[in-house]
Amino acid sequence: MRRKIKLSGLAVSGLLFLSACSRSEVSASSGNGWDQLVYFFAQAIRWLSFDGSIGLGIVLFTIIIRALMMPLYNMQIKSGQKMQDLQPELKALQAQYSGRDSGSRMKLAEESQALYKKYGVNPYASFIPLAIQMPVMIALYQALTRVAFLRTGRFLWLELSQPDPYFILAVLAAVFTFLSSWLTNKAAKEANFAMTVMTYLLPALIFFMGFRLASGIVLYWTVSNAFQVVQILLLNNPFKIIAARQQAEREAKERQAKMRRARKKARKQRK
Numbered sequence: 001m002r003r004k005i006k007l008s009g010l011a012v013s014g015l016l017f018l019s020a021c022s023r024s025e026v027s028a029s030s031g032n033g034w035d036q037l038v039y040f041f042a043q044a045i046r047w048l049s050f051d052g053s054i055g056l057g058i059v060l061f062t063i064i065i066r067a068l069m070m071p072l073y074n075m076q077i078k079s080g081q082k083m084q085d086l087q088p089e090l091k092a093l094q095a096q097y098s099g100r101d102s103g104s105r106m107k108l109a110e111e112s113q114a115l116y117k118k119y120g121v122n123p124y125a126s127f128i129p130l131a132i133q134m135p136v137m138i139a140l141y142q143a144l145t146r147v148a149f150l151r152t153g154r155f156l157w158l159e160l161s162q163p164d165p166y167f168i169l170a171v172l173a174a175v176f177t178f179l180s181s182w183l184t185n186k187a188a189k190e191a192n193f194a195m196t197v198m199t200y201l202l203p204a205l206i207f208f209m210g211f212r213l214a215s216g217i218v219l220y221w222t223v224s225n226a227f228q229v230v231q232i233l234l235l236n237n238p239f240k241i242i243a244a245r246q247q248a249e250r251e252a253k254e255r256q257a258k259m260r261r262a263r264k265k266a267r268k269q270r271k
Helices: 002-021 033-047 054-068 070-096 102-119 127-146 168-186 193-210 215-235 238-270
Strands: none
Touching (some): 070 102, 127 215, 168 193, 168 238
């Protein structure tokens, strides 16, 4: 879980790092395969820019990409949810085998693997979708920063090449980023300090970066995270998960109560 949180937390900084390392313009004559993918994304956005509205093209292309990648996101969320559900038992194992000697560490690893096998959980399953998603999202991000014709034009009140003068997009991007993280972690059986920190840290980073970055980039962040909020509510609604868990707990308590009453009645009858 901690590794997953670190990877998620590095997503935004990774985008910024890679964009900083690749500032050169991309055009149809760019030679390497990565730049061609970036330019292909840019052309797709321009094709979706009805009436020449690049902003509309960004919105539509982001929605299309996120929709196509929904199975991967869903796989990642489901895998992360399973790992969250196992955290109490994993912590119990860590407390039981807390020694720093090699024997304790080996026993902890063996017991953890047995626990994963028991519940059919692959602790690395959530990394596979992330490894596929990140190059796609980085290519989309670079299309918005390295292709000249995507850095011009207006959309609603925005000049896409300039920061939002009213900071509305920065606020929306931060709000949807927070909601996405909060909803993802809402159904966790117990709070995790690192998860809580990232839930508030990432939106703060997005918010302050949104003051300085071009509106086209922040528009992409806003639409992408808004889509993810809707996706979570549709496919992995934490409120439904919590309700189902509480129902299962109530049913388990009722069964235990019935068994206690039955044993008590049996003892009385024997007397």
